[in-house]
Amino acid sequence: MAEGCAGEVNAGAPAIEVRGLTHRFGSSTVLDGIDLSIGTGLVYGFLGRNGAGKTTLIRSLLGLLAPAAGEIRLLGTPVSGGRTPADLWRHVGYLVEGPGLYPTLTVQDHLAVAARYRELSPAAIDRIVDQLGLGPFSHVAARALSLGNRQRLGLALALVHRPRLVVLDEPVNGLDPAGVVEVRQLIRGLADEGVTVFMSSHLIAEVARLADRVGVIHTGRLVDELDASQLGGPRRLVSTFRSADAARCALAALRAEHIDAALSGADPATTVESIDPAALGAPDRVARIIVGAGAPPTSLTVEHVDLEGLFLDLTREVAA
Amino acid sequence: MTPLDAVRAAWFAEVLKVRRSTVPAMTALAAAFPAAIAALFMLIAADPDRARRLGILGAKSSLTGVTADxxxxxxxLAQVVAVGDLLLVAFIATWVFGREAQDGTLRYLLALPVPRWAVVTAKLAIVAVWTIALHLWISGLFCLVGLALGLPGATGTVIVGGLATAALAAALMLAVTAGPVAAAASAGRGYLPPLAAALGALLVSQVAAALGFAAAVPWSIPAVAAGLAPGVALGPGAVLLAAVTACAGVAATVTWWQSSRAGA
Structure with a gap:
């Protein structure tokens, strides 16, 4: 019996490749020319406000929606609804908009059906049952499972065939804190084994903790992507002054030193902000310049890149 | 995986869904109801005066067209099958196909490493097996009623002929109903569209039969086969119409599954 990746689907291709993906519901453009390329073995976190287009993108990726324009390839294979080669689904697992479970079928039944469809050995079933702690619930019907255990079963069905690409929509939804930790370790473990995980979540902290790369979608557009290595680095230097005159004086001094900065805050502005790498890399130099100009700040703060702040800024800026 | 293995896997899944559900037992219970009615009618027809004394027949009422044999x-039985099976087959096909969208499992079925037609084949097969099992059950119950009441006229010709007529009507109803209802349940993504379509078909078939056009409407052809449409015989045209309806329904179902994206 095959167990997992029987046969290869364009092994060298990116796990997910999207070009110019556009989707419309009536006259409303829900996805607007999305381009995305996700390499193998990464955890890609996908963030967006409600209605930003996250689920539409995920459904399009899986061929559950027909895009108005654009091209999607999973593991190098074009995705095109019913014309998608059935064999591709041997290598892809997904959990979208909640687990699709038959209310009267038990945990064991669901996994037995998956084993038949995917030609899996009993060992594969035992492994996933152990990994997700579903053993005590093997003979419980899906309708009698708690929300968290339903989610565990959904994850088990998405992962039982050891896919090369996993698409998860809100994977920790309904899980208790211990379950969240278990799933986090599971996802990290998958990536360590070379599995690509595309994960959307409302839990920014969870995405920040897990993702190697993060994409932010807003009003149907991919507004930014960043690597995990960028998180935690300096993002903005903010100097606050007692008066608007002092702020203007400090601004002039910084510009004279070729440091890009701008006034901000309410009129009259008493804050100077800079995202110039020259300022971010040497805040002590900035302090010397503005103190030397006779405008000592009341505070000088280096703000760091945190995903939550960045997400809110990005989605606010684009909305504005 | 060979195509046969794919159908076997889908069949395993469908059988499991049926085994774990109480719906088959409910349909068996519902199918037993006509046998109880038949027993009542036979009792009344055998001795109307006794029925009046027992209060199961009004003083001035009588049962016409029913003979206690x-x-x-x-x-x-043939009458029950020719009319009731439309609702029965529609209910089963609706449950087998319509529940996938209703339970949110359709999007997972459409992304399995098996051809979608294999899933449709297994589903249609389970509808057929379920319907045939119910037909055998109801036919058996009718025979039990006949034996229990000691009805006269139990010749081989009458019994075999009567059961064969009912079986023919049931087979025709299964053919003309399963595919179209499966298509309506798939495209309609739920329970109501196929059930509404079945009720519409029932209405049209009744009107067509009343107007003498029973052989021209697929869902009244079983009634023709059961001899319920006076002056209308089951000719090759009616059989061809039933076959075309069955094929069209199956083709529409397979086409929908082959092209569906589930989330449009």
């Missing part, structure tokens, strides 16, 4: 009993 095996011929009458199996004629009643």
């Amino acid at each position: 095996w011929s009458g009993l199996l004629s009643f």
Whole structure:
């Protein structure tokens, strides 16, 4: 019996490749020319406000929606609804908009059906049952499972065939804190084994903790992507002054030193902000310049890149 | 995985869904109801005066067209099948196909490493097996009624002929109903569209039969086969119409599954 990746689907291709993906519901453009390329073995976190287009993108990726324009390839294979080669689904697992479970079928039944469809050995079933702690619930019907255990079963069905690409929509939804930790370790473990995980979540902290790369979608557009290595680095230097005159004086001094900065805050502005790498890399130099100009700040703060702040800024800026 | 293995896997899944559900037992219970009615009618027809004394027949009422013998009993079975099976097959096909969208499992079925037609084949097969099992069950119950009441006229010709007529009507109803209802349940993504379509078909078939056009409407052809449409015989045209309806329904179902994206 095959167990997992029987046969290869364009092994060298990116796990997910999207070009110019556009989707419309009536006259409303829900996805607007999305381009995305996700390499193998990464955890890609996908963030967006409600209605930003996250689920539409995920459904399009899986061929559950027909895009108005654009091209999607999973593991190098074009995705095109019913014309998608059935064999591709041997290598892809997904959990979208909640687990699709038959209310009267038990945990064991669901996994037995998956084993038949995917030609899996009993060992594969035992492994996933152990990994997700579903053993005590093997003979419980899906309708009698708690929300968290339903989610565990959904994850088990998405992962039982050891896919090369996993698409998860809100994977920790309904899980208790211990379950969240278990799933986090599971996802990290998958990536360590070379599995690509595309994960959307409302839990920014969870995405920040897990993702190697993060994409932010807003009003149907991919507004930014960043690597995990960028998180935690300096993002903005903010100097606050007692008066608007002092702020203007400090601004002039910084510009004279070729440091890009701008006034901000309410009129009259008493804050100077800079995202110039020259300022971010040497805040002590900035302090010397503005103190030397006779405008000592009341505070000088280096703000760091945190995903939550960045997400809110990005989605606010684009909305504005 | 070979195509046969794919169908086997889908069949395993469908059988499991049926085994774990109480719906088959409910349909068996519902199918037993006509046998109880038949028993009542046979009792009344056998001795109307006794029925009046027992209060199960009004003082001035009578049952017309019902004879208390095996011929009458199996004629009643054919009537039940020719009309009731439309609702029965529609209910089963709706449950088998419509629940996938209703339970949110369709999007997972459409992304399995098996051809979608294999899933449709297994689903249609389970509808057929379920319907045939119910037909055998209800036919058996009718025979039990006949034996229990000691009805006269239990000749081999009458019994075999009566059961064969009912079986023919059931087979025709399965053919003309399963595919179209499966297509309506798939495209309609739920329970109401196929059930509404079945009720519409029932209405049209009744009107067509009343107007003498029973052979021209697929869902009244079983009634023709059961001899319920006076002056209308089951000719090759009606059989061809039933075959075309069955094929069109299956083709529409397979086409929908092959092209569906589930989330449009």
